[in-house]
Amino acid sequence: MATTYELYIMKTCPFCRKVIRYMYQHGIEIPLRDINEDAEARATLERVGGKVQVPCLFIDGAPMYESDEIIAYLEERFVTNAPRKLSIEDHAIRYRTENGTALAEVTYPADGDGSVNINHTFVDPALRGQGMAGKLMEACARELERTGLKAHPTCSYAEDWFRKHPEWEHLLA
Structure with missing residues (x-):
């Protein structure tokens, strides 16, 4: 019941x-x-x-x-315990519950010159400290690599992430 x-x-x-x-x-x-x-x-x-x-x-x-x-x-x-998934959207990657609620996101609007501005990361307090922002950034890097876009990070977390992950520096504009 x-x-x-x-x-x-x-x-x-x-x-x-x-x-x-x-x-x-x-x-x-x-x-x-x-x-x-x-x-x-x-x-x-x-x-x-x-x-x-x-x-x-x-x-x-x-x-x-x-x-x-x-x-x-x-x-x-x-x-x-709710099922969740990464959702790759137009210039954003979001971690959503099964009902569609976004619990974490990284946004990267187009700069217009073949690059994007990684300008925002957010993780719901309930998920903080579990590596969620890093998972979003890695998904973002993979998506940029797949689409051939370069990154111009202005979000402090994104800037730090690229410094800590030199394997993705080829994506920087």
Whole structure:
């Protein structure tokens, strides 16, 4: 049987907004119940959870409180184990979840002279420290080599990456 989820919130609560922002950034869709707008939700929270505290994530009817604990659960359940793939797009390489949410990217717009400007790298905090930016840069280098384009890195990470990987210096403009 599938696990059921409901997140009880108050829109004005900064801890609730933190959880909602995390869910949005990772494409996680869980039904929300605002206890200020839904009297039944408030009563359910008090009856089942034993107190009126938000955010509260009900997992198969069992309450979980504290925004950091909820985010850690969501990360393990929906982000860490979610299938992901590198997506080579027009002048960008992105690491996406199965539902299409970009968790990391390197962008390289065309300079117009047969070269590109590697101007931006981003890695979601949940993936930092795992070598993701380096994997994106290597994929970018392979794509530039495949297409015959040269690189002009202006992003500090990209500049450092090329210094640390002299095997790709032939791609520099």
